[in-house]
Amino acid sequence: MQAPNPWPVAVLASGRGSNLQALHQASLLGGLPIRIVGVFSDKPDSGAIAYAHRHGIPHRAFAAKAYPSREAFDQALMTAVAEIQPELIICAGYMRIISDAGIALAPCPMINIHPSLLPLYPGLHTHARAIAEGRKEHGASVHLVNNILDGGRVLSQAKVPVLAGDSPERLAERVLSREYPLLIETVRSIISGRITLNNSPQAQVLYLHDDNSRLD
Ligand code: GRF
Numbered sequence: 001m002q003a004p005n006p007w008p009v010a011v012l013a014s015g016r017g018s019n020l021q022a023l024h025q026a027s028l029l030g031g032l033p034i035r036i037v038g039v040f041s042d043k044p045d046s047g048a049i050a051y052a053h054r055h056g057i058p059h060r061a062f063a064a065k066a067y068p069s070r071e072a073f074d075q076a077l078m079t080a081v082a083e084i085q086p087e088l089i090i091c092a093g094y095m096r097i098i099s100d101a102g103i104a105l106a107p108c109p110m111i112n113i114h115p116s117l118l119p120l121y122p123g124l125h126t127h128a129r130a131i132a133e134g135r136k137e138h139g140a141s142v143h144l145v146n147n148i149l150d151g152g153r154v155l156s157q158a159k160v161p162v163l164a165g166d167s168p169e170r171l172a173e174r175v176l177s178r179e180y181p182l183l184i185e186t187v188r189s190i191i192s193g194r195i196t197l198n199n200s201p202q203a204q205v206l207y208l209h210d211d212n213s214r215l216d
Pocket of ligand 1 (some may be wrong): 013014015016017018019020092093094113114115176179
């Protein structure tokens with residue numbers, strides 16, 4: 001069955017929601033053929049939930065303390081996500097680890113944006129770790145979500161230089177400015193079929209051009 005056009009997508013976010021905003025604005029102005037049909041968060045006070053509220057996007061926040069276990073939390077989350085029938089789930093700064101049970105309940109493929117050139121630096125503090133190890137290059141990756149933390153197949157990456165004297169904050173800003181076009185172009189390529197979401201070992205990582213224009 002063909003996916004509807006625009007694609008209905010769910011966004012999971014825990015933080016300020018700037019990647020959510022980039023996706024939403026691209027869907028409104030930039031010709032990205034998605035409709036954000038739900039925003040879900042583990043942080044009721046997050047910027048992402050506030051953004052969804054301001055823009056009339058259906059949203060739900062789940063407080064972890066209301067659930068007896070990670071699995072129970074994820075079951076509630078994924079049940080709500082399934083209700084809106086997305087074709088794709090985009091984790092855009094979703095900081096809570098999803099249990100195996102939660103991943104198994106996901107109603108469609110799920111992708112995540114991570115601020116490092118995976119497989120380097122899964123997990124937290126990626127910018128500080130890249131600086132501490134003297135890397136000349138750093139960046140962001142979009143990958144399939146599976147039950148290994150930041151370990152699913154890498155779909156696309158954008159690189160930035162690490163400059164002399166960089167602080168983790170300055171480097172994070174440089175990476176973030178490339179995360180938005182990376183995520184948008186990756187979703188565009190998934191919808192066009194250029195990026196496939198199976199686990200083919202032959203599939204290549206696509207790189208975002210320096211001018212943010214497209215993936216190659
Ligand atoms: C981004 O750097 C994302 O890669 C990471 O968390 C940050 C989220 O930023 N996982 P925002 O909430 O989209 O502004």
